[in-house]
Amino acid sequence: MKQLLSFVQKEFHHILRDKTTMMILLLMPIIQIILFGFAITTEVKNTQVAVLAPTNDEATQRITDKINASAYFDVVDRIHNTNEILPIFRDAKAKLVVVFEDHFAEKLRHTGTAHIQLIADATDPNAATSFSFYANNIIMDYQKELMAQKTNPYQIRPEIKMLYNPQMLGAFNFVPGVLGMIMILICAMMTSISIVREKEKGTMEILLVSPMKPIYIILSKITPYFVLSCVNFATIMLLSVYVLKVPIAGSFLSLVAVSLLYIFVSLSLGLLVSTLTDSQQAAMLISGMGLMIPVMLLSGMIFPIENMPVPLQWVSNIIPAKWYISAVKTIMIKGLGISAVLKEVSVLILMSLVLIGISLKKFKIRLE
Amino acid sequence: MLAIEVKNIAKNYSSEKSGKFIGLGKPFSDNDTRVDSDTGIEGISFEVKKGEIFGIIGPDGAGKTTLFRILTTLLLPDQGSARVNGFDVVSEYKSIRNCVGYMPGRFSLYQDLTVEENLNFFATVFNTTIEENYELIKDIYQQIEPFKNRRAGKLSGGMKQKLALSCALIHKPDVLFLDEPTTGVDPVSRKEFWGMLKKLKDQGITILVSTPYMDEASLCDRIALIQNGQFLKIDTPKDIISQYKNKLWAVKSDTMYKLLNDLRANELTKNCFAFGDKHHVSMDNDKLTMDKLREELGTLGHKNLDIREIEPTIEDCFMQLSQV
Structure with missing residues (x-):
């Protein structure tokens, strides 16, 4: 236990001493929310x-x-x-x-x-x-x-009602999207980079030749980014409720529960990336190109999934963000409870189990 | 009990089976009928006694680091077996990881942590505290203690090595693996470093150390000369030197390059290498005396000739052995 604590403390030292990266990680959600909220908007105004x-x-x-x-x-x-x-x-x-x-x-x-x-x-x-x-x-x-x-006997008057988002605000769509993207970015990318950095700098060699259990190494790498993701989640929530005026219609607890689950999926993804690569650059590319872009394009955050060609719709099913964004929309915007997102939750649980299983199995206890 | 016991270990990095052999060990040549081996690879074998400083001496790319990584359970050998402190490196790797200290070739501590934080971290990782084993690292750590709040990345080369050694020693390991600990370290620090190793040896710690510097070889109890993944010789430095087959002459003249070519062209020359400002040459002494050589070189136009007999060094022995 003391080993684990000391390791986690060391990880926090790494993060806190790299001020630039930390600022980027903390400011990125704020900037993205503000950009999407006020600058990059698809709403028609004036x-x-x-x-x-x-x-x-x-x-x-x-x-x-x-x-x-x-x-x-x-x-x-x-x-x-x-x-x-x-x-x-x-x-x-x-x-x-x-x-x-x-x-x-x-x-x-x-x-x-x-x-x-x-x-x-x-x-x-x-x-x-x-x-x-x-x-x-x-x-x-x-x-x-x-x-x-005049009097006209035949009249059809369609009454259109925009449910859940009567003012057609874009924020209702992109707040879940940004949540889904930031989590993937911070959890997956930063976790994988921080593990791969140990390999690249050669410190992993010493850690492996020590009584430290691999699961401890993994846990202590995950913990700080888990905390950071929770901070980001809170920032995004505060911004969207108080600045963008997107209300949390459903239960906040369910929303937190689904988000924690998604954070866990992203962390396992990061772990998997770290077992597949040996350099920080490769880890960054895989998480950046391999995770970020599919999340942006295939999760329904920007382009509706229904409009995609069928093969792409299939592909979108393996993107965790798609399920998370759909669950967040259901809970946060539609105001439904956790029972309405059982499908999304079970898919995410399944994904996390598979990912964590593969990455624990693939975690190298040696250098090859 | 032996501290380290290695039997017929080999490791090939070459991706194709038929490709050139790269790594530790050496393929048997086609006309070699010594042993019938399944793999066709001759591995390396050696033993290190408890409390010994055993040096692996050889040039870059000879296979030193591979050997260290196999013994520290970081790599799996293709063939053969090895035991460290009685534990098998493959099946009992966890036990080995508890009782050895390892200092990799390049500086592998956390550069953004301070000296003290690094030491503390490794102490906890090994389930111990700085206080518990302070005695063991005192001599080394005291020299860097004034800088204990400095980030490890900002230390000088020698201080980094001392910190790395302290971290590798903090859990009082039974066997210490030092992979090229003095590469890139200034001569004074190198000397100090070897002084520390002697002290650790006195505490009963077995040390396996590798170095490309031949002059450090004489500081080990026993050494193995390694080249192209093969041991050329294992013995005490003294015995290796005494087994040097010929007399060794240091030759000097005004035209050193021409001298080297002339010496090598001489059919009685066994080997001749440039060593700093002299050429070390060993010749068939039955047929050639020093005076006769001086005469021959004089007729070839060499002026200010200076030939004297010298004691061979480990480097000379290495050169001679690697020629065969």
Whole structure:
């Protein structure tokens, strides 16, 4: 026991004395949350709109006002000629141009049909889809207003309700994602690097030629990063609740339990990487390229898994982060209890058992 | 009981079976009919008595570190068996890890921990405390104690070695393995270091030490000369020197390079090597006297010739043995 304590103390010395790395590890979640929360956002806000209304009448005016009044759009320009449309996109003055046809209100009144064209800058396809969808909604809204005046026997009114995230905040999606990524990064990468460093510096040779049990070496390598991950978990939680205003709808205890399980899976992954490599660089590459990128791309954090080709969907099943992110979303956003994430929990338990089993078996008690 | 007992150990690093043999041991040549061996590899064997300083002397790449790693249970030998303190290096590796001290060739302590923290850590790893065995390391540790709050990475080469030795000794091991402990250490520190080893020997600790420096060989009780994974000879330094077959002459002249070529061209020369500012040459003394050599070299145009007979050193013996 004393051996273990002294070893853990030594590990903390290593971490605390490497100030740069420690700062990176502690600041990274904060920076990522802030970046994803405020800078890198897929939400549509204040999109610039230009309006082309050849005949300025009460209908075009009403629609333009409605668009301008919405939080999604800012009407920045009014143009009068179709020739002016392209230069607007070229100079990036607006992302969306609303084109009314000639004598819009008149046609609407007499024939019952008038045309509006929405021209969107689709260089960012997701954003273009979102904001043209919003613009369309605003126009439909106006149509409804008109209908209310007349009596129309056939009306279908879809009422859309955005469950769990009525304001469509991106934070609801990326907080679980960042959690999943940070844990993998710190647990897996740092654990594997710290074990491999002993091999690289030659200190592992001395440790092996000592009564120290391999399991003690592993435990004492894991402990500090476990603590660090818990600190990071707390930071992310505090930031998301108090800064990004993402509430923890479900039980906090279940959330902690699932997170501890995921931390354990990541630590076992780190152990496995450390048994496979002999240099810090290789360990860093494997954890960086081999873990980080799949986590970002295949966990559903950025790209929805349902939209991927089927083979990639299969691959995504072996990414622990996918299961963790799904569980966190269920508990934290949907507010369901641990019983709703039994599948995710059992997959994670299974993964940790397999990983820890392989890495303990592969842990080298000799140099080869 | 023997402290170390090695029988026919070999280890090949070459990945292909048919490839060139790299490592410890040597393949039998095709016309060798001495032993029939399954592996076709002649391993090395030797014994170290309790309380002996046994030196493994040989150039880089001779297989010294491999041998140390096999004996400290870090590598598995391809063939043969070895016992340290009576325990088998393969099956009873755990017992060996309890009772030996190991100092690897390069500095392998934690550079970001202080001197004292390193020592403390290794004491706890070996289930002991600094106080318990302070007597044993006192002489060595006292010299670095003024720097005990300094990070190990900031110590000088000699101080690092002393710290590493202290850490390897802190649990009072029965057998101490020192792999090239003096490589990269200044001559004064080297001398001090060997003084310490003598003291440890007096405490009953068996020491297996390797070094590429031939001058350190005479400080061991017995030495093994190793080259290309094979022992050339195992004996006391004194006996190895006394077994030097010929008289050894140190030759000097104004044109040293030409001298070396001329000496080597002489058909009576057995071997000739450049040693600092002289050439060490051994010749067929039945047919050639010193005066006759001086005369021959004089006719070849060498001026200021100086030939004198000298005592061979371990290095001379090594050179002669490695030629055969």
